[in-house]
Amino acid sequence: MPTQDEIYSKVSATLVEALNVDEEDIKPTSTLQGDLGAESIDFLDIVFRLEREFGIKIPRGELFPESIFQGDPELVQDGRVTPKGLEELRAKMPFADLTKFEQNPEVGNLSNLFTVDLITRYIQGKLENGSQN
Amino acid sequence: MRRRVVITGMGAITPLGHNVRETIEAQLQGRNGVGPIESFDASRFPTKFAAQVKNFDLARFIPDCRRWMHSGINSQFAAVAAQEALEHAGLLNDTRVDRNRFGVYLGSGEGIQDFHNLLSWIYQAYRRETRQLDTATFERGALSVFHPERESEQELHTTPAHLAAHFDLRGPNYNCLTACAASSQAVGEATELIRHGDADLMLVGGAHSMIHPFGVTGFNLLTALSTRNDAPEKASRPFDLYRDGFVLGEGAAMLVLEELEHAKRRGADILAEVTGYGSTADAFRVTDSHPDGRGAIACMKAALKDSRLNLSDIGYINAHGTSTKVNDSVETLAIKKVFGEQAYRIPVSSTKSMMGHLIAAAGAIELITCVEVLRRGVLPPTINYEMPDPECDLDYIPRTAREKRVQHALSNSFGFGGQNIALIVSRFSS
Amino acid sequence: MSTPSRRAVITGIGIISPIGLDAASYWHSLREGRSGIRPIQSFDASGLPVRIAGEIPHFNAKDYLEKEQRKSLRVMARTIQLAVAGAQRALDDGQVDKSKLDPTRFGVEFGAGLIATELNDLIEAACVSANCQPGRVDLEKWGEQGIPLIQPLWMLKYLPNMLACHVSILHDARGPNNSITESDVASLLALGEAYRILLRDQADFFLVGGAESKINPLSMVRQCLFEHLSRRNEEPTKACRPFDRWRDGLVLGEGAGVFVVEDLEHARRRGARIYAEIVGFGAAFDPGMRGDGLARAIDAALADAGIGPEEVDHVNAHGLSTPESDAWEARSLHKVFGSCSPPVPVFAAKSYIGNLGAGGGTTELAASVLAMSNNGPVPPTLNYEQADPDCPIEVLSREPRPMTRPHVVKVSFTQMGQCAAVVVRQWS
Numbered sequence: 001m002p003t004q005d006e007i008y009s010k011v012s013a014t015l016v017e018a019l020n021v022d023e024e025d026i027k028p029t030s031t032l033q034g035d036l037g038a039e040s041i042d043f044l045d046i047v048f049r050l051e052r053e054f055g056i057k058i059p060r061g062e063l064f065p066e067s068i069f070q071g072d073p074e075l076v077q078d079g080r081v082t083p084k085g086l087e088e089l090r091a092k093m094p095f096a097d098l099t100k101f102e103q104n105p106e107v108g109n110l111s112n113l114f115t116v117d118l119i120t121r122y123i124q125g126k127l128e129n130g131s132q133n
Numbered sequence: 134m135r136r137r138v139v140i141t142g143m144g145a146i147t148p149l150g151h152n153v154r155e156t157i158e159a160q161l162q163g164r165n166g167v168g169p170i171e172s173f174d175a176s177r178f179p180t181k182f183a184a185q186v187k188n189f190d191l192a193r194f195i196p197d198c199r200r201w202m203h204s205g206i207n208s209q210f211a212a213v214a215a216q217e218a219l220e221h222a223g224l225l226n227d228t229r230v231d232r233n234r235f236g237v238y239l240g241s242g243e244g245i246q247d248f249h250n251l252l253s254w255i256y257q258a259y260r261r262e263t264r265q266l267d268t269a270t271f272e273r274g275a276l277s278v279f280h281p282e283r284e285s286e287q288e289l290h291t292t293p294a295h296l297a298a299h300f301d302l303r304g305p306n307y308n309c310l311t312a313c314a315a316s317s318q319a320v321g322e323a324t325e326l327i328r329h330g331d332a333d334l335m336l337v338g339g340a341h342s343m344i345h346p347f348g349v350t351g352f353n354l355l356t357a358l359s360t361r362n363d364a365p366e367k368a369s370r371p372f373d374l375y376r377d378g379f380v381l382g383e384g385a386a387m388l389v390l391e392e393l394e395h396a397k398r399r400g401a402d403i404l405a406e407v408t409g410y411g412s413t414a415d416a417f418r419v420t421d422s423h424p425d426g427r428g429a430i431a432c433m434k435a436a437l438k439d440s441r442l443n444l445s446d447i448g449y450i451n452a453h454g455t456s457t458k459v460n461d462s463v464e465t466l467a468i469k470k471v472f473g474e475q476a477y478r479i480p481v482s483s484t485k486s487m488m489g490h491l492i493a494a495a496g497a498i499e500l501i502t503c504v505e506v507l508r509r510g511v512l513p514p515t516i517n518y519e520m521p522d523p524e525c526d527l528d529y530i531p532r533t534a535r536e537k538r539v540q541h542a543l544s545n546s547f548g549f550g551g552q553n554i555a556l557i558v559s560r561f562s563s
Numbered sequence: 564m565s566t567p568s569r570r571a572v573i574t575g576i577g578i579i580s581p582i583g584l585d586a587a588s589y590w591h592s593l594r595e596g597r598s599g600i601r602p603i604q605s606f607d608a609s610g611l612p613v614r615i616a617g618e619i620p621h622f623n624a625k626d627y628l629e630k631e632q633r634k635s636l637r638v639m640a641r642t643i644q645l646a647v648a649g650a651q652r653a654l655d656d657g658q659v660d661k662s663k664l665d666p667t668r669f670g671v672e673f674g675a676g677l678i679a680t681e682l683n684d685l686i687e688a689a690c691v692s693a694n695c696q697p698g699r700v701d702l703e704k705w706g707e708q709g710i711p712l713i714q715p716l717w718m719l720k721y722l723p724n725m726l727a728c729h730v731s732i733l734h735d736a737r738g739p740n741n742s743i744t745e746s747d748v749a750s751l752l753a754l755g756e757a758y759r760i761l762l763r764d765q766a767d768f769f770l771v772g773g774a775e776s777k778i779n780p781l782s783m784v785r786q787c788l789f790e791h792l793s794r795r796n797e798e799p800t801k802a803c804r805p806f807d808r809w810r811d812g813l814v815l816g817e818g819a820g821v822f823v824v825e826d827l828e829h830a831r832r833r834g835a836r837i838y839a840e841i842v843g844f845g846a847a848f849d850p851g852m853r854g855d856g857l858a859r860a861i862d863a864a865l866a867d868a869g870i871g872p873e874e875v876d877h878v879n880a881h882g883l884s885t886p887e888s889d890a891w892e893a894r895s896l897h898k899v900f901g902s903c904s905p906p907v908p909v910f911a912a913k914s915y916i917g918n919l920g921a922g923g924g925t926t927e928l929a930a931s932v933l934a935m936s937n938n939g940p941v942p943p944t945l946n947y948e949q950a951d952p953d954c955p956i957e958v959l960s961r962e963p964r965p966m967t968r969p970h971v972v973k974v975s976f977t978q979m980g981q982c983a984a985v986v987v988r989q990w991s
Contacts (some may be wrong), residue, residue: 002614018634019634020630020631020633020636020637031596037631037634039418039419039420039421040420040421040459041419041420041421041638041716041719043354043417044354044355044356044715044716045637045714045715045716048714048715049716052656060356066356066458069456070374070375072374073523120245134838137880147653151574173702174703174706175702175706175708176701176702176706176893177702177704177705177707178710179704179705179706179710198964233847233859236846236848237848243723245805247698248700249698249700250698251685251691251781252685252688252689252692252700252705253689253693253697253698253699253700255682255689256683256689256690256693258682259686259689259690260877266682266686266847268608268610268682268780269605269608269609269610270610271609271610271682271784272608272609272611272780272783272784273610275781275790276610276611276612276784277781277786278698279784279785279788281789282789284786284788284789285789287677287747287785288677288746289676289677289723289744289745290745290746290748290749290977290979290981291746291979293745293981294848294977294979294981296982297848297850297980298848298850298851298979298980301676301858302848302898303847303848303849303850304846304847304848305835305845305846305847305848305849305983306745306847306980306981307743307752307846307981308743308744308745309741309742309743309744310675310723310742310744311724311727311740311741311742312722312724315724318741322756323743325759325763329759329763331845331863332845342731346705348701349847350705350710350713350717350718350722351718352718353710354710354713354714354715354717354718354819355718355719356715395988410737411597412740412741413667413729413733413737413738413739413740414728414736415731415741415785416666416731416732416734416735416736416737416740417732419638419719419725419729419732420634420719423727424663427737428737431667432583435765454766469672469884490576501893515610528663531851534714536849541920547650547726548724549719549722549724549729550723550724550727550728550954551728551732551740552727552728552740552741552742562872
């Protein structure tokens with residue numbers, strides 16, 4: 001099992017390649033869209049590269065869910081994620097740290113969840129599960 | 134006073150029928166053209182279904198079809214739709230019109246690559262020991278197995294050239310390939326050619342099939358296609374909350390555009406007038422539409438300005454409505470930005486719910502749909518529209534056709550890459 | 564509807580060619596009579612009957628993009644990279660301050676062709692699915708194991724509208740945007756369309772041109788199968804010889820030719836240097852290079868320009884260098900210009916760079932536009948050594964020749980019969 005640091009440095013090398021950013025631009029808290037300029041096709045590319053880099057399979061929508069709430073009014077109201085929506089989010093992205101998002105759960109802030117750190121924790125979880133099997 | 138452009142003939146071959154009448158009647162019945170892919174074994178592809186043209190055999194339509202012997206199915210579809218459109222316009226063998234003033238402008242797709250031979254020779258030329266492709270081996274192999282005419286027929290200019298040669302259309306000849314906006318753009322620019330005086334008649338439209346291994350592979354990789362394999366007939370569901378991607382369609386649609394006085398002089402049956410054309414680019418991202426719909430808004434506004442109509446004149450919108458998450462919500466937003474409160478009073482439907490997405494040919498068949506709306510006074514539905522999406526709150530004519538007399542209809546087409554086209558057709562009145 | 568007061572002028576030239584990576588070096592090579600046809604270097608062409616081309620030796624697309632834009636290169640096949648580079652050079656040459664342009668009045672039109680997949684993209688997928696029987700792929704294996712091995716953005720690299728798409732994104736061009744995919748006549752049709760859009764007041768500023776590279780194994784195989792290519796592998800610089808009696812086929816080249824074309828008032832307001840004015844356009848179809856299609860396209864363009872053939876300094880020819888094509892072109896030119904005295908001579912830029920396909924028309928026209936703005940001389944056509952009785956025209960050869968009349972006619976056509984002509988007037 002690689003350490004968290006090893007995973008992190010491989011993730012950031014992947015992002016350097018995929019997004020053509022400099023290594024020093026990448027911090028654990030960097031958001032993919034806001035800080036690193038990723039657009040939707042980049043998420044496909046990042047997933048493809050991570051799969052190869054770590055030898056894992058990332059099912060569609062697992063790391064980057066495309067439409068978490070499907071516009072369901074029980075989950076989102078007036079542009080804010082409801083408590084039920086937050087539960088859904090936790091279930092879909094158990095690897096995400098929602099503490100900050102919960103303080104201001106606006107749908108527009110969702111993209112800030114997708115950070116370098118989130119990817120690292122996702123991969124770590126994947127590798128741990130894989131080694132248990 | 135600018136030259137006016139009218140439509141005097143239409144032809145189509147689609148997943149819903151082998152001609153315009155069959156296609157439109159199926160649309161008005163809310164019929165579905167989607168089913169398992171039959172032209173190749175897609176059983177292990179992420180998407181295993183599409184909207185295909187059924188029981189196609191070129192020779193049944195065009196007895197002497199040798200010209201298309203090595204053509205891809207795209208060019209063959211084009212031939213069928215063109216013949217119907219010209220016959221409808223009374224121009225198939227008309228020797229009175231000046232063929233030098235009769236051009237072709239298509240938004241037509243590429244032919245179909247020799248998938249099996251290409252990959253077989255990539256495989257055979259790959260050297261595991263060096264992990265490199267032995268290019269010379271590939272070259273020799275591919276030269277020995279590729280079929281020269283079939284390779285030539287994949288080129289993008291062959292489809293309009295065959296139509297021009299076969300039907301004797303010696304005016305300006307174009308093909309544009311702006312992804313899903315292509316045939317709408319062809320109609321718009323051909324309208325401008327007639328307005329300017331470069332031609333009196335233009336055969337316009339599109340033909341495309343991407344229902345082949347490379348096509349489905351490419352769109353699957355981009356996760357653009359619906360993967361609702363357990364219920365293909367429910368897969369194309371524009372504006373519905375549970376839409377998950379578009380469904381590939383195939384086919385061709387052609388129209389004859391004609392300068393008004395020319396049409397009058399020869400006593401042609403005038404089906405409708407092309408009154409508005411708008412063309413813009415998002416200039417935003419390769420596949421994402423601009424979140425505010427700025428390019429879509431600008432092209433609809435440009436078309437309205439070109440038509441000199443008021444917002445309240447538009448009685449029906451045939452949406453691009455692909456059934457992807459982003460397109461349908463952004464298009465809805467754009468319609469609302471352009472039409473304001475009136476947006477809620479204009480019926481909007483996506484016939485892609487029934488025909489799938491004909492890619493380059495989509496705009497032309499959807500324009501024909503609009504012309505038939507003007508002529509019949511019946512609006513085609515959006516089928517599979519079941520669960521409203523809060524982001525898509527217009528009147529989408531759910532599930533069943535609706536009677537309404539319409540004077541002016543608008544058709545939207547937006548391409549991968551950000552090309553946006555809006556066209557307006559109007560009932561003809563002198 | 565044209566607004567009569569509007570005029571379309573060329574104010575920037577971007578060239579990426581086998582003989583120069585900007586307009587100045589392209590012009591310099593033309594003046595030096597330097598051919599860009601050489602043995603193919605970028606891949607092993609030894610399995611092909613044709614091993615020469617107008618290949619660009621040192622092209623690095625990164626040189627043309629800002630750092631934050633370079634991410635896009637991974638979704639650009641070489642053809643698209645050439646287009647993007649050409650567009651950048653056109654803006655540089657036109658000294659365009661993009662911040663002063665109205666994005667909604669900024670259009671893009673490109674001629675483009677079919678773009679072949681890079682073979683390397685498909686190796687892994689081929690290896691898991693194509694090993695069962697010769698000439699067959701196991702589609703079940705392809706679907707299940709092959710597809711996940713292909714880069715997800717694979718298809719985007721090869722869509723022909725991506726030339727104009729990327730150019731529009733890089734430069735925030737939100738006006739009309741089209742991709743004409745009409746083989747060798749594509750970029751001239753694009754130029755004609757942009758010209759008309761400017762005149763009808765739907766844009767003020769255009770990047771318009773074409774780009775193509777077929778110098779890769781798959782495209783070359785395909786071209787060898789259905790195009791009439793020169794086999795003069797041993798003497799590459801002699802291979803492309805338009806209208807010469809001993810021509811034996813076309814030579815493929817690669818590159819981009821992009822113009823800044825704008826409304827005259829717009830150009831004046833921004834103080835642009837004006838190279839030339841576009842004054843006429845015409846197009847036609849000729850079934851199978853037998854009839855008068857090319858002559859009709861030229862006649863239409865001359866009529867659009869409001870001039871007669873005797874006001875034309877020279878014709879910038881298609882000059883493909885195949886026996887049939889050149890003969891038909893020469894006869895067509897003779898039909899239009901045959902009665903002019905002194906005769907209207909013909910220049911063929913392909914003799915330097917080969918056939919750039921969808922990028923050819925504008926790249927070739929740039930040679931005449933540069934000649935005009937440098938007050939001539941028009942460069943000679945290379946390799947025109949012996950006149951062909953089947954080509955009843957006067958070919959500019961051996962010596963550069965000063966321009967004596969103010970117009971140039973550029974023609975392009977396809978082997979299936981699509982023809983176009985553009986008339987350009989010297990600016991004074």
